[in-house]
Structure formats: C-alpha cells, structure tokens
Amino acid sequence: MGDTATMESGYVFDTSWEREHGRLLALEEIYDSQSRHRLTELGVTDGWRCLEVGCGAGSIARWLAKQVGAAGHVLATDVDTRFANAHGLSNLEIRAHDLRTDDLPDAFFDLVHARAVIEHLPDRDEALRRLAAATRPGGWVVIEDFGIEGLGIEGFGTEDFGIEGFDIDDPTDPAAAYYYPPGYTQPAERLGRALRAAFGAADVAPGTGRRLPQALTDVGLTEVGAQVHPSVLTGGDAAFLPLTLRSLRPRLLATGEVTDMDIEDVITLTKSHGTTCIPNFMVIAWGRKPV
Numbered sequence: 159m160g161d162t163a164t165m166e167s168g169y170v171f172d173t174s175w176e177r178e179h180g181r182l183l184a185l186e187e188i189y190d191s192q193s194r195h196r197l198t199e200l201g202v203t204d205g206w207r208c209l210e211v212g213c214g215a216g217s218i219a220r221w222l223a224k225q226v227g228a229a230g231h232v233l234a235t236d237v238d239t240r241f242a243n244a245h246g247l248s249n250l251e252i253r254a255h256d257l258r259t260d261d262l263p264d265a266f267f268d269l270v271h272a273r274a275v276i277e278h279l280p281d282r283d284e285a286l287r288r289l290a291a292a293t294r295p296g297g298w299v300v301i302e303d304f305g306i307e308g309l310g311i312e313g314f315g316t317e318d319f320g321i322e323g324f325d326i327d328d329p330t331d332p333a334a335a336y337y338y339p340p341g342y343t344q345p346a347e348r349l350g351r352a353l354r355a356a357f358g359a360a361d362v363a364p365g366t367g368r369r370l371p372q373a374l375t376d377v378g379l380t381e382v383g384a385q386v387h388p389s390v391l392t393g394g395d396a397a398f399l400p401l402t403l404r405s406l407r408p409r410l411l412a413t414g415e416v417t418d419m420d421i422e423d424v425i426t427l428t429k430s431h432g433t434t435c436i437p438n439f440m441v442i443a444w445g446r447k448p449v
C-alpha cells in the first residue's frame with residue numbers, strides 16, 4: 159500500500175493509487191467554490207504572497223496565482239506534488255514539502271491556506287503554529303477541515319439519501335439526522351464503524367473542522383471566524399465518496415468491521431441517479447495575525 163513519499167508522511171490516502179488524481183479533482187469540484195468565496199471576501203488581490211499547503215491537484219493554487227497577478231507570488235506545497243500542475247503560471251511555484259518537518263519562511267505570507275490537510279497530521283496544533291509563524295503580521299490564515307462530528311450527527315458521514323418517509327423536524331427520528339434507504343442501513347453503519355477505525359488507526363481526526371476556531375485563537379490569531387457551506391449532490395455525479403471508499407478499501411477491510419460487499423453496496427447507492435447526497439461538511443475557518 160502506497161509509495162515512499164506518502165508512506166513516510168503517514169498520510170492515510172495512497173497517492174500512488176491509479177485514481178487518486180480523479181479523487182482530488184472530485185474533491186475540488188465540491189469544495190472549491192466555498193474556498194474561493196472566502197478567500198475573495200478576505201481580500202486576496204494583486205501583489206499578495208500566498209502559501210497553499212497540501213495543494214493536492216492544485217486548483218486553488220492556480221486560482222490564487224491568477225488573483226495575485228504578476229506582482230504577487232504563490233508557493234504551493236505538498237508532500238507529494240505529482241498531481242500539482244502550474245499550467246504555465248509563472249508566479250506559481252510548486253514545491254515538495256512536508257508541513258510536519260520542513261522549514262517555511264518566517265512572517266512572510268499575506269495568506270496561508272490549507273484545505274483537508276491539518277486533519278491528517280498527528281500534531282495539528284504544531285502544524286497551525288508553523289502556519290501562523292509563516293504569516294506576516296496583518297496576514298490571514300485560512301484552514302478548512304471536515305467538521306462532521308461537531309454537527310451532532312451520528313456516524314462518520316452526513317449522507318442524507320433523500321428518500322421520503324422521515325420527518326426532518328423531529329429530533330427523535332434518527333433518520334432525520336442520518337438516513338439510508340431500506341437495505342442500506344446495516345452496510346452503511348458497518349462502513350461508518352470501519353471508517354472511524356481506519357482513520358483512528360492512521361491518526362486522522364475527521365472532526366477537526368469544528369475545533370478550528372478555537373485552535374486558530376490558541377495560536378494567537380485574531381478576528382477569527384468560521385463558516386460551513388454544505389453542498390447537495392445528486393447521484394451519478396457524486397464521484398468523491400465512491401473514489402474515497404475505493405481508495406481506502408484495503409484499510410477498511412483490515413479493520414474487520416466491514417465486508418467488500420458493504421463497501422460496494424454504499425458505492426452503488428451514492429452513484430445511483432435517484433440518490434441525493436449531502437457530503438461531509440467542510441468547516442472553513444480564518445484568523446488574522448496581529449500587527
């Protein structure tokens with residue numbers, strides 16, 4: 159499972175998996191609009207120096223490079239840069255870099271952004287301290303991570319498969335929070351347990367998002383805020399969840415909590431055209447380094 163760069167980093171996803179690029183593109187498709195909206199609101203503009211950490215397939219890094227123009231600069235880092243492509247943007251530098259161990263310039267960037275990265279690191283507070291240290295006084299740190307546990311929803315996912323017959327306003331109806339159509343409840347619950355066990359074993363903290371506002375305050379940032387923008391996906395074009403489950407399949411099976419058929423059942427459900435799915439909520443949180 160995996161190749162050297164990401165095995166050494168402890169990253170739970172196997173970046174050498176043949177469909178990992180597609181999985182990252184699917185993630186961008188769901189979450190980029192929220193990121194772009196928030197970064198625009200914070201004022202990213204001509205001349206800014208930006209750091210995009212754990213840039214994955216690089217869409218936000220390229221978007222930032224266009225916003226900051228020729229007078230600005232974007233450094234996009236990742237422990238494995240194979241999917242990051244600058245698409246000819248001369249103000250975008252892509253660099254292999256492990257946030258846990260490799261140096262960053264001190265008090266340099268106007269903006270530091272990391273999406274779905276901090277939750278994967280064993281020492282999340284230290285990672286945030288490093289990012290705050292790399293930000294210039296007056297600059298912004300923007301962190302996004304999944305926040306599902308903080309939203310009062312049982313189980314790993316927040317998939318609401320949009321089948322009629324439950325009362326979303328009735329708090330005693332478990333289906334109001336977490337619903338699968340008949341026949342899928344047991345596989346989905348087993349899958350939820352397997353995901354929790356696999357992530358726990360890899361020291362991934364899927365609830366990191368809800369702790370971000372406090373964590374950003376704790377590293378000395380001010381003007382801290384946070385938001386969630388859930389998307390609603392329809393089956394058939396919801397590629398992120400099926401690809402994520404396929405990528406994690408060996409780790410999920412190794413937990414002993416789930417069968418291959420359970421995983422395939424849930425994948426089939428998410429891909430069905432009759433399915434409506436609310437993917438896991440990404441919390442976007444920001445804070446400013448005091449001047």
Ligand SMILES: C[S@@+](CC[C@H](N)C(=O)[O-])C[C@H]1O[C@@H](n2cnc3c(N)ncnc32)[C@H](O)[C@@H]1O
Pocket residue numbers: 164167169173182185186211212213214215216235236237238255256257258272273274275278279
């Ligand atoms: C779930 S992907 C998110 C990619 C991108 N930020 C996005 O949201 O589209 C997490 C990324 O973090 C990278 N990563 C994992 N551990 C890292 C580390 N220690 N230092 C830097 N990047 C890391 C992975 O290689 C991967 O590209």
